Amino acid sequence: MADVEHTIGLLLGTEDDWPRAYEALLRRVGVVTDAQGRTHRTRSVRVTIEPFNLRDSPRHDLVIDRLAYWYYHPREWLKKIALMDDVYLLNSPFTFQSMEKHAAYCAMLRLGLKVPETVLVPFKNPLDNSRYAYTSARYNQPFDLEALAASVGYPMYMKPYDGGAWVGVSKIRNVAELHAAYDASGERLMHLQAAVEDYDVFARSLTIGPETMVMKFRPELPMHERYAVDHNFLTPTVGDEVVTISRLVNAFFRWEFNSCESLVKGTEVHPIDYANACPDVAVTSLHYYFPWAMSALLRWTIYCVVTGRRPRLDTDTAEYFAVADDPSLDYRQKLARYRRLADDYFETERYEEFCAKHLGHIDEMVAGWVGSEEFRALLRETVRAMYPPHEHERFLGHFTGLIDAWLRDHG
Numbered sequence: 430m431a432d433v434e435h436t437i438g439l440l441l442g443t444e445d446d447w448p449r450a451y452e453a454l455l456r457r458v459g460v461v462t463d464a465q466g467r468t469h470r471t472r473s474v475r476v477t478i479e480p481f482n483l484r485d486s487p488r489h490d491l492v493i494d495r496l497a498y499w500y501y502h503p504r505e506w507l508k509k510i511a512l513m514d515d516v517y518l519l520n521s522p523f524t525f526q527s528m529e530k531h532a533a534y535c536a537m538l539r540l541g542l543k544v545p546e547t548v549l550v551p552f553k554n555p556l557d558n559s560r561y562a563y564t565s566a567r568y569n570q571p572f573d574l575e576a577l578a579a580s581v582g583y584p585m586y587m588k589p590y591d592g593g594a595w596v597g598v599s600k601i602r603n604v605a606e607l608h609a610a611y612d613a614s615g616e617r618l619m620h621l622q623a624a625v626e627d628y629d630v631f632a633r634s635l636t637i638g639p640e641t642m643v644m645k646f647r648p649e650l651p652m653h654e655r656y657a658v659d660h661n662f663l664t665p666t667v668g669d670e671v672v673t674i675s676r677l678v679n680a681f682f683r684w685e686f687n688s689c690e691s692l693v694k695g696t697e698v699h700p701i702d703y704a705n706a707c708p709d710v711a712v713t714s715l716h717y718y719f720p721w722a723m724s725a726l727l728r729w730t731i732y733c734v735v736t737g738r739r740p741r742l743d744t745d746t747a748e749y750f751a752v753a754d755d756p757s758l759d760y761r762q763k764l765a766r767y768r769r770l771a772d773d774y775f776e777t778e779r780y781e782e783f784c785a786k787h788l789g790h791i792d793e794m795v796a797g798w799v800g801s802e803e804f805r806a807l808l809r810e811t812v813r814a815m816y817p818p819h820e821h822e823r824f825l826g827h828f829t830g831l832i833d834a835w836l837r838d839h840g
């Protein structure tokens with residue numbers, strides 16, 4: 430028996446691969462001793478959906494959420510346990526309003542990041558609301574879409590202000606494509622955003638608490654090939670800038686589990702999408718990087734429950750804006766300040782010390798598990814569930830090769 434028992438809830442939709450990995454690894458972590466010598470055991474449970482009384486006390490200390498972005502019953506449950514029970518959330522639904530791209534663009538522009546030229550255009554079709562006709566007749570200004578597009582410059586992207594999963598995203602090269610895309614947008618609110626053309630590399634970073642993995646991403650390839658295994662695709666300076674931007678975005682919005690996309694051209698980093706607060710961590714997407722993601726998720730969740738880290742619903746935008754608005758600071762100096770604010774929020778130093786002292790065994794444990802038959806079975810079953818039978822062998826070979834490469838590098 431440990432002195433303290435913790436429960437981590439997993440709020441899940443269709444996925445089964447990473448939750449099984451996380452559960453198996455958490456079982457293997459065993460007892461963790463904190464700085465005061467108390468012992469902690471952490472177990473995970475899957476959250477089920479059922480009526481809840483607002484006065485009920487949850488049994489969870491922390492919940493990892495991959496569902497509430499579309500399923501509102503558990504989202505309201507998350508709000509209840511955040512407001513009433515201080516449960517630690519990855520991520521809090523109170524940050525969802527700013528999860529849409531638009532708010533994130535605005536905030537990052539204010540902070541001085543190199544977000545491409547972006548315009549929000551009004552709805553193309555009338556809204557289904559009895560007040561719409563009167564209101565729009567009175568207040569909607571006619572506008573010249575072609576002139577607006579010309580001011581943004583071709584080529585550009587039209588994409589939903591709150592997008593995800595590439596839905597409704599189109600590249601626009603000329604006036605005909607512009608009209609076609611706007612006509613098709615219907616009741617969806619759209620940005621026009623200048624394309625970053627001829628970029629050298631697409632850096633996609635996954636951040637969990639204070640840990641970030643920057644990966645080379647190839648959006649033009651099928652999902653299983655999008656992340657390339659490449660450890661030196663950015664110079665140290667640019668790599669560090671991408672890490673800073675990712676951590677900054679997350680600390681600013683209180684996201685603790687998020688992915689961030691940046692287009693790198695020469696030495697310039699242009700963030701284009703960084704509001705993915707339910708990031709894809711499937712083994713069939715992350716492959717080589719999957720063990721890292723599971724280790725980071727284990728370390729951060731255990732750190733939070735064992736140290737009793739308090740959830741923070743309040744944001745401290747003023748501190749960031751003070752840096753943003755200081756005319757004596759240039760871009761690099763601002764980034765360095767933001768990095769410090771973000772590291773303070775995530776307790777990066779304290780976290781690293783904790784990991785070194787109390788979780789030193791995790792890397793070896795994860796490597797042992799990834800090399801085990803249990804993991805192979807998980808991979809096999811995930812491939813079978815995901816691809817048609819005639820492709821099982823090919824994909825199993827593909828992912829096994831990548832996992833073996835990870836084992837060679839980390840075994």
Ligand SMILES: Nc1ncnc2c1ncn2[C@@H]1O[C@H](COP(=O)(O)OP(=O)(O)OP(=O)(O)O)[C@@H](O)[C@H]1O
Binds near residue numbers: 592
């Ligand atoms: N300004 C831009 N310059 C160049 N390419 C862009 C730009 N905006 C979007 N793209 C391309 O379009 C893709 C989808 O755009 P975006 O990431 O904004 O949409 P999304 O719906 O969030 O997609 P996902 O869920 O895959 O991240 C990007 O991965 C990138 O390849």
Ligand SMILES: [Mg+2]
Binds near residue numbers: 690702
């Ligand atoms: Mg994207």
